[in-house]
Amino acid sequence: MEQLTSNVVVQPVDKAKIRGIWRVALILAIVTAIEYAFAFAMDAGMLRTVIFIGLTIVKAWFIVSEFMHLGHEVKGLIYSIILPMMFIIWLIVALVNLEGGAIKEARGVVDVDQPATEHVGGEEH
Amino acid sequence: MATTATVNKRSLWGGGIEPFKASYGKLMMWFFLLSDAFTFSGLLITYAFLRWSAPAYTGDPETFTFSTQYWPIPEKVYEAFPGLHGVEAPLYFVGLMTFILILSSVTMVLAVEAGQRMDKKGVVKWMLWTVIGGFAFLGCQAWEWSHFIHGTDIATIGDVVKNGIWMDNYEIIGANLSFNQYGPPTFAALFFFITGFHGFHVFSGVFINVIIFFNAANGMYERRGHYEMVEKVGLYWHFVDLVWVFVFTFFYLI
Known part of the structure; x- marks a missing residue:
């Protein structure tokens, strides 16, 4: 049901919200960097695998709850x-x-x- | 209908009540993504299962060479970078791909945020960046596949069945669905299936993003009065990023 709205009001930018988005992006980048550090500094083994999967779940949690907004549903x-x-x-x-x-x-x-x-x-x- | 907002007593069975306070489209997108997550879980379970039941390489990682007798070390497989022939750059390229996909996820969040403020210009700008990010990722994946298929300079010796003929000590270069120079046949087959299935998701996502970009630029959502389509497509796009996070861990790190 589309209706013509000639005067659309653009709301102002919420700076804190934008900063929050970039903060999550930074966290994702840092966690990935930590994964790289483990990939190069640690020998393969069960412990390293568990660390990788743990860090992956941390990243998944941030993507799902913040980017996909599930945490706010x-x-x-x-x-x-x-x-x-x-x-x-x-x-x-x-x-x-x-x-x-x-x-x-x-x-x-x-x-x-x-x-x-x-x-x-x-x-x- | 414009009058629904003024009706006080809404019948529970008459519609108009949103389960979970989410719109129909968003809710269905969530359940679709859940089912898609099952599909990818199936693929990753298959990968991990076959990998954990395959012979592992227990020797010194420094002297590792490819062989069809054991599962390869991923860092040794994915160490090429465009324009740097013969230079060992373990996982650098896949790191770049991860970075591109995360950034395009961020630009998608910014597009959704602009849509909630009815900022058409912002939506168009950030959707365009998201589309560019998607194309960049697909380009990287095309290069990676091409390199994976064509192989390295040094052949791996192994017994293969080629065109129905058994061949002893065959010089394997590159990879196909039957055999590959990096490890057991299942290694490349799983690589093609899983990164291919994910790549196809990215491709579909880019396609949908392009449609949304044009719709937003043409003012369709402004006329509609809301940018919910951007949110729904955003959910899909983040899911693609999410799957890549898992593919990255299972394929390239472990």
Whole structure:
């Protein structure tokens, strides 16, 4: 239902709000920088993986609650989005950590510490 | 209808009451994004599951070389930068991509903010920046895919099945859906599927953003009296950024 409004009043800029937006952007940039620091300074391992996922969730929280404005919606809406996602995280932990490791063990997959060189000799195929 | 604002007793079943105090469009966008998040979760679960059940490289990272026998170290795969051939720049380019996408998310928030103030000029300006950011990201991704597909200078030796023929000690350069020089076949397949699916989301987002940009510039939302379309599309665009945050962690960091 479009109606012609010839005199649209542009409201003035709320400086504090704009500053808030840039502050969130700065936080996201800093968290990413911290992730980089860990990527270069720390050896790969379970602890580093947990740190990365933790920092990712921090970033996701800022994007969802501030940029997507979910933090300022009513409680019902917040829970209807957050609760299903929490079940998904449960699924991720179960599938990745437990199942992935179990399948690896069941298959007898062994880790490699140096690549095997080319096949020696030429078996006929 | 202009009279609805003056009606005091609204029937609960007669419409006019917004669940969760959000408009229909916004609410549906939220639930669509939730379902889309499930899709991406499925893809990332698949990635992590296959990765955790694949053989890992346990040797010294300094002497790491590509092999089809174990999962590669991501820093060693993504270390190219446009114009810097042969220079090791681990994760620099993907860092730039992340930066571009976060910035375009910020400009989108600023467009939404301008829309709430009925500031047409502001909406048009910030939507344009968002579109530019989206194109920049897509350009970066095109370059990254191209580099990934064409490969590096040094071939990886491995056994592959090419065009239905088994080949021993084949010199693999680059990547396709069947085999790749970086690691097990699933590595490149997952790269193509997951970054491709995300890239397609970015592409759709840019497309929608362009439409919104033109609508706003033509004064459609000013005539309508509100800029809610910008908010709805903004939700989608932030979601694309959100997914990239996760793809970045799972693919490039871990």
